[in-house]
Amino acid sequence: MPVNETLATYSDWLYRSALGVYLFAIMLYAVEQAFTRAPSKKALVGAGAPNVLVDEPKQELSRAERLGRMGAALTVLGALLHLGSLVMRGLSAGRAPWGNMYEYMSLLCLAAVVTWIVLMYKFPIRRLGAFVLTPILVLLFLGGTVLYAESAPVQPALRSYWLVIHVSVISISSGVLLIPGVTSILYLLKDSKADRFPKLPSADVLDRMSYRTTVLAFPLFTAGIICGAIWAEAAWGRFWGWDPKETVAFVSWVVYAAYLHARATAGWRGRGAAWINVVGFALNVFNLFFINLVTSGLHSYAGL
Numbered sequence: 001m002p003v004n005e006t007l008a009t010y011s012d013w014l015y016r017s018a019l020g021v022y023l024f025a026i027m028l029y030a031v032e033q034a035f036t037r038a039p040s041k042k043a044l045v046g047a048g049a050p051n052v053l054v055d056e057p058k059q060e061l062s063r064a065e066r067l068g069r070m071g072a073a074l075t076v077l078g079a080l081l082h083l084g085s086l087v088m089r090g091l092s093a094g095r096a097p098w099g100n101m102y103e104y105m106s107l108l109c110l111a112a113v114v115t116w117i118v119l120m121y122k123f124p125i126r127r128l129g130a131f132v133l134t135p136i137l138v139l140l141f142l143g144g145t146v147l148y149a150e151s152a153p154v155q156p157a158l159r160s161y162w163l164v165i166h167v168s169v170i171s172i173s174s175g176v177l178l179i180p181g182v183t184s185i186l187y188l189l190k191d192s193k194a195d196r197f198p199k200l201p202s203a204d205v206l207d208r209m210s211y212r213t214t215v216l217a218f219p220l221f222t223a224g225i226i227c228g229a230i231w232a233e234a235a236w237g238r239f240w241g242w243d244p245k246e247t248v249a250f251v252s253w254v255v256y257a258a259y260l261h262a263r264a265t266a267g268w269r270g271r272g273a274a275w276i277n278v279v280g281f282a283l284n285v286f287n288l289f290f291i292n293l294v295t296s297g298l299h300s301y302a303g304l
Helices: 005-035 063-093 101-120 126-145 161-192 203-236 244-263 271-293 298-303
Strands: 043-045 052-054
Touching (some): 101 126, 161 203, 161 271, 203 244
């Protein structure tokens, strides 16, 4: 199928527009973080029951908070532009828009942004937007420059419905797992030096957010590995061959399983579990860059 160059161009324009919008949103989040006063202590409600955090009565929004809300709105706009770029890329090539590293990175980052938007409206964490979106913006910039590839049909080895299933599930789950990695790092900072980071949300909020996000992403990540094994058996005649990417993916799966177990185990809950989650985050980034771009193996098709 010939490539529709017009749609491919629109896709590139939307991608760059999304980067610009994300950058502006980061600036607004940073202003809110810098100029909003540290939250005052909150009341604990419920004697004999688990502590429930209750916010103080709402006051008129400050200018910094209004800018933060603008940053949140821009994040949603950026996500829509980002989604449009993926849709246009897929339509231009007549296939699923994750057939090379550029597209894979784009989908992964979109999953991370959408996860952040959902968490932002469930937890009082909007001011963390600069911390969360900055690494995502760096990944998108690298994807649009170093990893960029023209819209084109995929290689014959990737022409399978498993490309739609396996790669989409793995990239989405990996993108979601970027968020708890960042929040676990912030949790460790807050837990060890709370006085130095008074504007960060409470350690309890960061811990719960990291845990719930990982709980959501881990089954997806597991399903992606299983789908990959089924595709490997159909394509290469074996379910598992300890290819570099398979090996690191398995190690990452073990680490995240250990985190979920540690998070529910007395003595490991808290800092110990957070450190395990940070290791999983490091492995996720290592797999994304070093394994995909440096090592060679059966997953080297199109950089995947």
